[in-house]
Amino acid sequence: MTTLEAGTIVGAGLDRVDAPLKVTGAAQYPNDFSFPGMAHAALVGSTIAAGRMRGIDVTDALAAPGVLTVITHLTAPKLERGPMTLLGGSPPAPLQDDRVLHYGQHIAIVVAESSEQARHAARLVRVEYEATEAVLDVDDPRAEIVENPWGLDTERGDVNAGFAQSDVVVEGTYTTPDNTNNPLGLMTTIASWHGDALTVHDSTQWPHNVRTSLATIFKVPESGIRVLAPFVGGGFGAGLRVWSHVILTVLAAREVKRPVKLVLTRPEMFTSVGHRPNSVQQIKIGSTRDGDLVAIEHHGISSVAMEDDDYEPVSVGSAVSYACPNVLTVDRQARLNIPCPGSMRAPAEGQGSFALESAIDEVAYAVGMDPLEIRLRNYAEENPVLGLPWSSKALRECYLEGAERFGWSRRTPEPGSMRDGRWLVGYGLAGVSYPFYQVPCQARASVRRDGSAYVRSAATDIGTGTYTVMTQLAAELLGLDVTQVRFDLGDSDMPYSPQAGGSGLTGALANAVHAACRRLVQEFLDVVRDDTESPLRAAALDDVAVTDGRIHRITDPEQGESYVDILARHGLEELSADGRSTPPRSEELGMAIAGAFGAKFVEVRIDPDLGLLRVARVVSAIDGGRILNEKTATSQIVGGTVGGISQAMFEETATDQGTGRIANATFGDYLMPVNADVPDMDTLFVGGPDRATAVGTKGVGEIGLVGLAAAIGNAVFHATGRRIRSLPITIDQLML
Missing domain, CATH: 3.30.365.10 (Aldehyde oxidase/xanthine dehydrogenase, molybdopterin binding domain)
Structure with missing residues (x-):
């Protein structure tokens, strides 16, 4: 055939x-469904970030019109924690004790005849707290440090010897903030029990995980649970875990013996369905005067919730990106009083590539080499960790064809040397990859x-x-x-x-x-x-x-x-x-299974008097293996590029250090790019089918975002001579 x-x-x-x-x-999205006799739920969130509930009074809430029940830790049954999944452990089960681990933690669920009645009653729940001082910063000495739980730290060669042999050593600290997944569709769950059988409509990116998790949590047969999600209003990773609001909706439906619907509010989206964890990254790179990389050392520390196991090793991409003989990557986590993090588009690589590709750019300037040339000079023809040829890799073609399409040759090397009237003009690039996952x-x-x-x-x-x-x-x-x-x-x-x-x-x-x-x-x-x-x-x-x-x-x-x-x-x-x-397995095929590769070229314009930063155009050259549909694949790269611009220039989930409250948990306060911020974008696909599988795809969903922040930061340096090592890049950083 x-x-x-x-x-x-x-x-x-x-x-x-x-x-x-x-x-x-x-x-029909989950929010569009309705069933006869359906009740509605609303959540009560904690108003402290750390401590205990000394008392919780639901009397007024229960007496409110239309209220069917209020469930708290005092009335909730014992629930099992969800199982280990392909993405790590499940978040802790809700309402199991009186402890408060983060601001906005779900401490009660109210069920009523209408959503308006449920929300009104939720505001009537009275809680007496015994607050303790929250741990909110990865640099806080009280924060528990979690060693690399998945054994993904890497080491080859001897980095100390490599730095001793280097002619040029560049080092710096790069920071990325919390970002919050903000799909347009509010996450919704509808649960309906029929005896021991359960039907759930949910805004999930993984129906089977919801089924398996709920079976474990509620100790019912998995065969009796059906999870439906034919349409989901976006996700970006927010729908990958079985969050507490899903569990609470199922619990409420069992309690009232009616279908129950819960729709998160936009502020609740900031505390209930994960976020990209912040990171502090120290990176050090040694090079010869000719631009040959000798040593790379990359240490990252990211935030994680007090009792969660989400893990994003931001440094591991540095182990395979370049042909460098001496490499050390180390990742740690700091436990904080924050909502559980989770995957957000291009998890780990979105943060790690900012540090690595910015630092590579710094090395290029330090040795007086074109940033494109230094990447080509240190191109990894085989996987540096496995020592095996890639199943496919067209990154070199991404660099060359992307540079030609962008017009990289028009770049003058001296920072601040390109102008268009009052605007400073900068060109920046980043080489990018996203690891194979199947x-x-x-x-x-x-x-x-x-x-x-x-x-x-x-x-x-x-x-x-x-x-x-x-x-x-x-x-x-x-x-x-x-x-x-x-x-x-x-x-x-x-x-x-x-x-x-x-x-x-x-x-x-x-x-x-x-x-x-x-x-x-x-x-x-x-x-x-x-x-x-x-x-x-x-x-x-x-x-x-x-x-x-x-x-x-x-x-x-x-x-x-x-x-x-x-x-x-x-x-x-x-x-x-x-x-x-x-x-496919690398050891069986005798080759390193490749994920997607790409090169990002960016032109920025900066008003030196006002500190205004504008991205004028972006060229993305992508090796995504076999492209099944060029239109939808291009759409993925464009969407990811917008997300990368957003990460670089706009997004920052601001947590009040005094209370642990997220201070900008609305679309009015949480900055994201609008149409006027999105430039001309050009996408080209290079390479061909990957040899590792019958179909030959490599995926393009994540690679669109990776490296955009670094490319923009590198372009900013070319325009101004100012190196930005902290995201997002803001006006105050650019006032010259």
């Missing part, structure tokens, strides 16, 4: 198949009597285009038009799928769909194996191709027949097949 080499559907910039539902308002996945494919195909898996589409690219892939593999294929997702009753995150879903799911479709064609061949009427009698899978709904012999396309004819002749309504993908 032919695969994708000669395909015409995969790769095409097909419009999103789910677009008509979304633009007409027919797509886990097992399953899919099921069917062809029906009318010749249409139905393919499904319990994945989610958070706006990335999963519906569309899987429709394209299945159509290509089954020889059908895209209008004949329906792809469904977002239902935990479907075959297992991992989360939409880490740039890993497309690869895992695509390879599962690939396996299912090949197996389905094999099922048709099995049906006609001994069929004397079939021109495909005794045909092997590798001897046939599929075109226009027909299976035919490769050597003679006339020798074949349609799915419809086979099903009709054998009295079958449909045939189905399951497929699964298994992650």
